[in-house]
Amino acid sequence: MTLRLDGLELRRADGVRLLAPTSFSLEKGDRMGLVGESGSGKSLLVQAVFGVLPPGTVQGGGSVTAFGVRMDLEGAARDRIRGDRLAWVPQDPLQALNPFLRVQDHLNLLPGVHRKEARAATLTRLAPLLERLRLPRDRAFFRKYPGELSGGQRQRLCLAMALSCDPELLILDEPTTALDPTVQAEFRSLMLELQAERGLGYLWITHDLGVVASVTDRLLVLYGGEAMEAGPTARIIAAPRHPYTERLLSAARREPALESGFLPAPGQRPEGCPFRPRCPKMVDGCAAWQPWQGPEQDGLRCESALADAGPA
Numbered sequence: 039m040t041l042r043l044d045g046l047e048l049r050r051a052d053g054v055r056l057l058a059p060t061s062f063s064l065e066k067g068d069r070m071g072l073v074g075e076s077g078s079g080k081s082l083l084v085q086a087v088f089g090v091l092p093p094g095t096v097q098g099g100g101s102v103t104a105f106g107v108r109m110d111l112e113g114a115a116r117d118r119i120r121g122d123r124l125a126w127v128p129q130d131p132l133q134a135l136n137p138f139l140r141v142q143d144h145l146n147l148l149p150g151v152h153r154k155e156a157r158a159a160t161l162t163r164l165a166p167l168l169e170r171l172r173l174p175r176d177r178a179f180f181r182k183y184p185g186e187l188s189g190g191q192r193q194r195l196c197l198a199m200a201l202s203c204d205p206e207l208l209i210l211d212e213p214t215t216a217l218d219p220t221v222q223a224e225f226r227s228l229m230l231e232l233q234a235e236r237g238l239g240y241l242w243i244t245h246d247l248g249v250v251a252s253v254t255d256r257l258l259v260l261y262g263g264e265a266m267e268a269g270p271t272a273r274i275i276a277a278p279r280h281p282y283t284e285r286l287l288s289a290a291r292r293e294p295a296l297e298s299g300f301l302p303a304p305g306q307r308p309e310g311c312p313f314r315p316r317c318p319k320m321v322d323g324c325a326a327w328q329p330w331q332g333p334e335q336d337g338l339r340c341e342s343a344l345a346d347a348g349p350a
C-alpha cells in the first residue's frame with residue numbers, strides 16, 4: 039500500500055463533523071480523481087494527509103499511512119516522505135510560497151532538504167520541467183519574489199516545486215484553475231506523460247468533471263464531507279448512479295439545473311444524507327442514513343439508487 043486513508047474523520051473543535059470516515063488507497067501509477075462542489079471537504083482531506091490541518095480542525099478518528107509511515111502523526115519519518123516520495127500542490131499557491139524567498143530558493147527548497155542538492159544544480163536539473171510549465175529560466179526570473187509573479191506563474195511555480203524531487207505520488211488540489219487554457223492543456227499532458235513514463239500516481243482534485251474525464255481512471259465523489267459514489271471514471275460519467283453525481287454531470291454539460299440550492303455549512307447539515315434538501319429522488323430512508331465507512335474503491339451510498347438496483 040502506498041497511500042492509504044483508513045476511516046479518516048475530521049471535526050471542528052466544537053465537535054461538528056467536517057469529513058465523515060473516509061477510506062481509499064492510491065498506488066503508484068494510479069490516476070484517481072476526487073470531485074465535489076465547494077465546501078465538500080476536498081482540501082481538508084488533503085491537509086490531513088500532509089499533517090497541516092488548519093487551526094480549529096481536529097482528526098476525529100482513522101489514520102493516514104504513506105509508504106508504511108503514519109502521516110497523521112508527527113515525526114521525522116513523515117517529514118522524510120512529505121515533499122519527496124509524496125508531494126502536494128496546494129489549492130492556494132500563497133499557502134505554499136514564502137513572500138520573502140526568491141523563485142530560485144523556492145525551487146531548491148525540497149531538493150535542498152531531501153537530496154542535499156545545491157541550488158545551481160537544482161536549477162539546471164529542473165530546466166526542462168520549467169520549460170514545459172512555460173516558466174522563464176533566466177536569472178531575472180529566478181531572483182523574483184512571489185509578490186512579483188502573476189497568479190498563473192505562482193501556480194506553475196508550485197507545480198514545479200511539487201515535482202522537484204520526482205515524487206512517486208502527487209496530490210493536486212485544483213492545480214490548473216489560475217492557468218490559461220494552453221498552459222492547462224500542457225500541464226495535463228505533462229501529468230499523463232509522467233504517469234506513463236515513470237509510474238507517477240496522482241490524486242487530482244477538482245470540481246470540474248470535464249477535467250477528471252481526461253486525466254483519471256477512477257473517481258471518488260464527495261458531498262458535504264461524505265463519500266457518495268466511487269468507481270471507474272468512464273462508468274460514472276456514462277451512467278452516474280448517485281443523484282448528486284447526476285447533478286454534477288448536468289452542471290458540467292451546462293444543462294438546465296435539475297434543482298437549485300447550496301451545500302449547507304457544517305453544523306447546519308440535515309440528519310442522514312447531506313444531499314437530502316436538494317435531492318429530487320429523496321425517500322423516507324434518506325433521513326435515517328448512517329455515516330458510511332466507505333466506499334473503498336467502488337461503491338455507492340444512496341437509498342433510491344440502491345432500491346432501483348433491487349435487492350443485493
Ligand SMILES: Nc1ncnc2c1ncn2[C@@H]1O[C@H](COP(=O)(O)OP(=O)(O)OP(=O)(O)O)[C@@H](O)[C@H]1O
Pocket residue numbers: 050056074075076077078079080081082083092093094095129245303304
Ligand atoms: N479551519 C477551519 N475551521 C472550520 N471549518 C473549516 C476550516 N477550513 C474549512 N472549513 C470548512 O470545512 C468544509 C470543507 O472545506 P474544504 O476547504 O475542504 O472544501 P473544498 O471541498 O476544498 O472546497 P473548494 O472546492 O471551495 O476548495 C467547508 O464547509 C469549510 O467551511
Ligand code: SF4
Pocket residue numbers: 280281282311312313314317318319320321324327339340341342343
Ligand atoms: S435519494 Fe436519498 S440517499 Fe440518495 S442522494 Fe437523495 S437524499 Fe441522498
Ligand SMILES: [Mg+2]
Pocket residue numbers: 080081082129211
Ligand atoms: Mg478546496
